[in-house]
Amino acid sequence: MHRLFSGIERPATAVIRTLLPHFRNIGISWKAMLKDRLQIKPAAMRTLAGMTIESNHELLCSGDFKAYSAAMEAQGELFESHSIPMDHAIAALSLYFEACLPFLMDSSKQQPIAAFVRFVSISQFLVVTGFLNHRQQQWNELEQKLVDAEQRVRRFSVHLVNVYEQTGRRIARDLHDEIGHNLLVLKLYLELMNVDLKEGHPDHLSTKLEEAVTLISNAIEGVRRLAFNLGPALLEEAGFVPTLRRYVAQFADRTAIKAQFNVQLNVKLPTIFEVTLYRVIQGALSNVVEHSHARQVHIDLHTRDGVLMMSIRDDGRGFDLNKTLRDPNQTFGLLAIRQRVELLGGKLHMESHTRRVGKQRSGTTIKVEIPLEDIEAT
Numbered sequence: 176m177h178r179l180f181s182g183i184e185r186p187a188t189a190v191i192r193t194l195l196p197h198f199r200n201i202g203i204s205w206k207a208m209l210k211d212r213l214q215i216k217p218a219a220m221r222t223l224a225g226m227t228i229e230s231n232h233e234l235l236c237s238g239d240f241k242a243y244s245a246a247m248e249a250q251g252e253l254f255e256s257h258s259i260p261m262d263h264a265i266a267a268l269s270l271y272f273e274a275c276l277p278f279l280m281d282s283s284k285q286q287p288i289a290a291f292v293r294f295v296s297i298s299q300f301l302v303v304t305g306f307l308n309h310r311q312q313q314w315n316e317l318e319q320k321l322v323d324a325e326q327r328v329r330r331f332s333v334h335l336v337n338v339y340e341q342t343g344r345r346i347a348r349d350l351h352d353e354i355g356h357n358l359l360v361l362k363l364y365l366e367l368m369n370v371d372l373k374e375g376h377p378d379h380l381s382t383k384l385e386e387a388v389t390l391i392s393n394a395i396e397g398v399r400r401l402a403f404n405l406g407p408a409l410l411e412e413a414g415f416v417p418t419l420r421r422y423v424a425q426f427a428d429r430t431a432i433k434a435q436f437n438v439q440l441n442v443k444l445p446t447i448f449e450v451t452l453y454r455v456i457q458g459a460l461s462n463v464v465e466h467s468h469a470r471q472v473h474i475d476l477h478t479r480d481g482v483l484m485m486s487i488r489d490d491g492r493g494f495d496l497n498k499t500l501r502d503p504n505q506t507f508g509l510l511a512i513r514q515r516v517e518l519l520g521g522k523l524h525m526e527s528h529t530r531r532v533g534k535q536r537s538g539t540t541i542k543v544e545i546p547l548e549d550i551e552a553t
Contacts, residue, residue, distance in 0.1 A: 179297045180240040186290035190279065191228060191235045193287075197278040198229040204274040209267055222257055223267045226250040226302060228275070244301055251305020252312075261306045265299055272298075327510065349401055357394040361387055415449045416440065419456065423474060426460050433471035434460075441478055442547060451515045452476070452485060452543070458512045459487040459541050467491025467539060478547065483521075485543040493529040493537045512541070521545035 180187065194201065205227070209215040215223070224230060226247060234243045254264045272295045279288065364387045368380050410418050416438055427434040444452075456474065463469050469491030476485045499509075509525065516523045527539040 179244070179300070180294070183290040183293050184238055184240060186287045187240075187294045188236060188238055190287050190291045190294070191232055194228060194275055194278055195232065195236075197275075198232075201271075201274045201278065202227070202229065205271045208270040208274060212270065213263060213266055215263065215267065219257075219259060219263075222254065222259065223264065225253065226264070226268055226298070227271055247298055247301035248305035248308060251302040251307075252309040253305075254302070255306045255309040261303065264302055264306070268299055268302060269295075327514075346401060349397065354394050354397045354401075357390045357397070361390045361394070364390070410446070410449050410453060415444060415453075419453065419476075422453075422456070423460075430464050432463065432469055434474065435471070436474045437476070439477040440483075442483070444483075448483075448519060448545070451519055454515055455485070455512050455541075455543060456487065462509075462539075463487075463489045463491065466494070469538065481547045483543075483545045483547055486540060488538065488540040490538040493527040493539055495529065496525060496527045516543050516545070519545055 469489035
């Protein structure tokens with residue numbers, strides 16, 4: 176860009192030196208113009224002052240027009256980042272050069288004035304270039320975020336399909352191995368009892384009836400367990416907090432991991448929030464069982480300062496969070512939890528400490544924060 180100044184470096188430098196003694200008066204005149212003509216406020220004036228000759232006179236007097244070019248482009252980027260309109264910035268720069276003109280008239284020579292006019296045009300061009308560079312940079316960042324989001328969505332979609340398939344297979348297996356088996360044996364007992372009745376052996380019925388009742392109880396318990404794993408239907412029937420308490424209790428009984436659940440809620444949550452928190456707890460506790468080797472886990476759910484907060488903390492062996500998040504094959508579960516929370520306008524924070532010799536604390540903590548105003552809007 177400094178090549179734009181080719182041929183006017185020396186006369187432009189002479190003009191700048193001529194203006195040096197008058198910077199104070201030029202500044203007063205310029206600020207009055209900004210206030211009267213553009214209604215620009217003092218805070219914006221201070222930002223715009225970075226593109227004045229006074230702010231860049233050392234570069235200009237030394238003839239470093241390359242550095243001046245970079246400085247003016249940087250000013251354009253700064254204005255864009257501060258939401259100063261481009262037309263305001265260009266108008267402000269024009270007014271500044273207008274404020275300079277009276278102090279050049281006494282030493283008016285055709286060549287310096289022509290060089291100054293070209294200097295003004297180039298400076299405006301550089302500021303516009305800075306605006307456009309910043310917008311292009313923002314656009315590139317937005318495009319990259321879009322690409323990253325599309326990749327996350329694709330990975331999450333694949334993971335979601337796998338989860339549904341695994342869930343379906345698990346439910347089918349539980350139905351077949353547990354409930355199906357109990358129903359099959361129950362059918363056999365009923366057939367035997369029918370045979371005893373036909374053959375006149377009613378004294379054999381008592382034992383078989385007791386065993387049949389036991390089978391029915393086991394089948395009912397199996398159905399309840401499956402229902403708790405599926406979750407949402409029971410949330411409406413039994414209530415959000417009771418369902419969570421029973422699920423955590425079942426988790427502790429099934430895994431022998433001590434589980435403590437503390438809850439203090441003073442708001443009624445929409446169903447979608449209840450389902451999300453339920454699934455987050457499911458996913459987190461599933462990770463605890465599969466990976467943490469923990470002895471106990473603490474779950475805390477409460478509201479504070481207008482925010483719904485939930486934390487799941489275990490005392491397991493922990494893991495390298497940065498390394499795990501870089502591996503797509505290991506982040507599906509965490510990604511699913513994060514996206515569920517973010518869809519509700521919330522944030523998810525994770526921290527993990529690995530077990531080391533002499534280190535007292537280890538384990539993983541998942542924290543969820545959802546603003547209550549989002550809940551109320553929902």
